[in-house]
Each structure stands twice: as structure tokens, then as C-alpha cells.
Amino acid sequence: MSEEKEEASFSILTIYDELEKRRSEPESPGLSSQPEQLGEVYGSPQPPPGSPRQSGPAYVDMSWESPPPWAPQILDSSDLQASWLPEAELGEDAESGFSSPPGSELGQPCPSPPPSEEVWSLLRTIPPVPDEAVVRRRAPRDSWKVGRLHHGKNVYAVAISSSTHHVYTCGHGYIRVWDESALHAWDQAPQAQLNLQDRQNCVLTCKLFPDEQSLITGGVSRTLTLWDLAPTPRVRAQLASTGPKCYSLAISSNAQICLACFKGFVEIWDLQNQILIRKHEVPVYGSRCVDLAGNQFWTGGEDTRLYAWDLRSYQRLQQHDLKHEILSITHDPSEEWLLVGLKMSEIIILHTHRKEKFKASLEKYIYHHNLKFSSCGNYFVSTLDQSIHCLAAPSLQRLFQAEESTDILCCDVSSDNQYLVTGSKNSAVYQLL
Known part of the structure; x- marks a missing residue:
């Protein structure tokens, strides 16, 4: 086990808008550069999006x-x-x-x-x-607010399934199901409502399976619920957890392992056999968020420290002191890069194996910070309280920005990169252009 304590400062990255000029910006569109102090370049070069067909x-x-x-x-x-x-x-x-x-x-x-x-x-x-x-995956350049989903109560978790062409908004007592026509409406009723077995329960977190035809939810309940979404949503199984409140969920890329984050421990579940593999203890105030990338999982929370754990030996591999409370953790599709959202609105960017670490700094105190990477990997969405920021990766160019009237508690981007749905009392629907 090797423990890394944070001593050296992170390399600073700058979030910039399209009209801003940077001295290090190259002439070729689609290629970006950062200041020289960011260090050596890793990875293979890619043809620029603007190259001739x-x-x-x-x-x-x-x-x-x-x-x-x-x-x-x-x-x-x-x-x-x-x-x-x-x-x-x-x-x-x-x-x-x-x-x-x-x-x-x-x-x-x-x-x-x-x-x-x-x-x-x-x-x-x-x-x-x-x-x-010619097929090209491009980042959106703008967004258009096309609808609103009236959930009725706060939406603490949201999922968009391009496979079933539905959106699932989760909150207190029930989950509401919206078809694609509702995304372009402002007052349409949900297609269905899935009532929780105990109406006092509240769903705080949900994760789609990679095939987007199954969903797992957790929250203020001593159970994790597996849902089959097709052809119609139904409960497949309920997993008896050992904690009263599940804050965060993570699923492996092969849908075999699920991590459920509770106060002071993480449950590791075998989803295929629906059995609890291990109850892994973590720092009590370092278990608000969890994410899984390859053979490592990451936890963080109020104690401001980010922990990396080995999924096989369960030993602690890394520890980073980030100075501010950790509100969200997510990884890119390649599972090489980790994004961490802090309460000071900073975004920490870490490589999961190499000692590369960056920070995009915004001096603003916030209560809610959600991060969602696109399935194509060339942009991600960061929501800060009532603000939405869509940023290109890796250049951190701000592709678009939007404002909501209430705090955004969660968000999701469809795997076909068509829609962004936010979660609050009434979920806003943005079409990505």
C-alpha cells in the first residue's frame, strides 16, 4: 500500500470562453494547448476535428x-x-x-x-x-431549453435511457417515468409513476446499467432496488443493505459490481448473484461520494480528502487533501481520468494511475456541485447551484452556460448526446445543439 499525502499544489487549468484569446492557443481548430508548466504530454495524437474530409x-x-x-x-x-x-x-x-x-x-x-x-x-x-x-462525435456548441418535467417534489436523482427512450426522475415516495414527447413539453403528465414500497422512503441516488435497460436506486431506505426498465418498468430485486441512508452509487463497466456509499462504509455487491461481497470501512466523514474506475474505487466527503482503494485487496492506494468538501466524483468513459467537484466550485482532474493532477479554479462558495461526463468523452457538464456549465475536454472551453431559477440537485446527459436533464423541484430539459 502506498499513501500519497497532498503537499505540492495542483497545476492550474483555466476555464475560458470561445471569444477569449490565449497566447498558447494553436491555429488548428480542435487542438488545444495549456501553459508549459503542465508537464509532459501523454497519449497518442488525434486528428483535429477540423481536418479535411x-x-x-x-x-x-x-x-x-x-x-x-x-x-x-x-x-x-x-x-x-x-x-x-x-x-x-x-x-x-x-x-x-x-x-x-x-x-x-x-x-x-x-x-x-x-x-x-x-x-x-x-x-x-x-x-x-x-x-x-462521415461519422464524427462532436461536443455541443449551444443548448436550447425545450421543456420541463413537473415532478412535484424535489428530484434528487435523474437518469436518461436512450435505449428505452425515457427519463426517470427520482425523489420522495416515487419515481416518475417520462417518454420522449414529454421532453419537448412544459406541462405534460408523466407516462407512469413507480411508487416505492414505503412511501416515506426517498431515492437519493440512481445509476443506469451500461445497456440502459436496468436501473439501481438507493436512498433513505435499508434496501437497494434493482429495476428492469423494458418493456415496462418493474422491480427485479431488492438488496438488503446494512445502512439507513445510501448517498451514492457506482457500477462497473461490465455491470457485475455495484458500490453503495453509506456513512462510514461502502457496500460492494455482486449484481449478477445479488449478494453482498464486502462491507468496506472508510473514514466516517469521507463517504459522501463514491465512484468506480477499473480496479479502483474512490470515496470522498466532508473531511475534504479523496481516497483511492484497491477493489481486489481493499487497501488504500492514495489520499489527496483537497482542502474543501467533496460533493461529487465521476470518471470519463476511458476510466483514465477522474473529476472531483468541490464545495468551492473547483474541479479537480486526476489521472487514475499516473501522478497527473490539475485544478480548474473558480472562487465561489456553493452548496451543490454535480458532474456528468458525456458518453463520447469530449465534454462534460458541471452544475453549480443554479448554474449549468458545459465544458470541452480537455481544453476546458466553456461551450455554453445556462441558469435555472432553483438549485440543481442532480443532472444527466443522454448517451446519444441529445439531451441534458437537470433535477430540482421541476426538471429542466435542454436539447444539445
């Missing part, structure tokens, strides 16, 4: 599967090699012989021999792909 087979921007690092370097155009060459270039290379394959000039080994004339002939027969067929 190819006239040959479609170039698919898959950078969303592995989000770039938070301190990217400026790349020369020679480094940005496309997977396919235009048809005219194919002919030139075929006549002169294939030389200098992509990567060789950078000192990288070429794993396979050059394509034969027969392969080139086949590639020439492939017709050009229309521009509209």
Missing part, C-alpha cells in the same frame, strides 16, 4: 473512445496521418511504389509489408463516400 473510404473520428490528455501538445501537420489516402494519391503511390508508410518517419516500426498492386486496384474501385456519411 477524405474522398476515399470514410475517415471516422474515434477519439471519443480514448479522450485526449488534459495537457495536449501542438502537433505538426506531418504528425496527423489519416488512415486512408485520397484516390489521386493512391494512384501516385501505386506508380512510384509504396514508400515511407505512416509512422516510419517518426521512428515507429512498420508491422506489415506495403500493400500490393492488387490491393491498390481494389481500393481504386471503391466509390467516394458522401460527406454526410
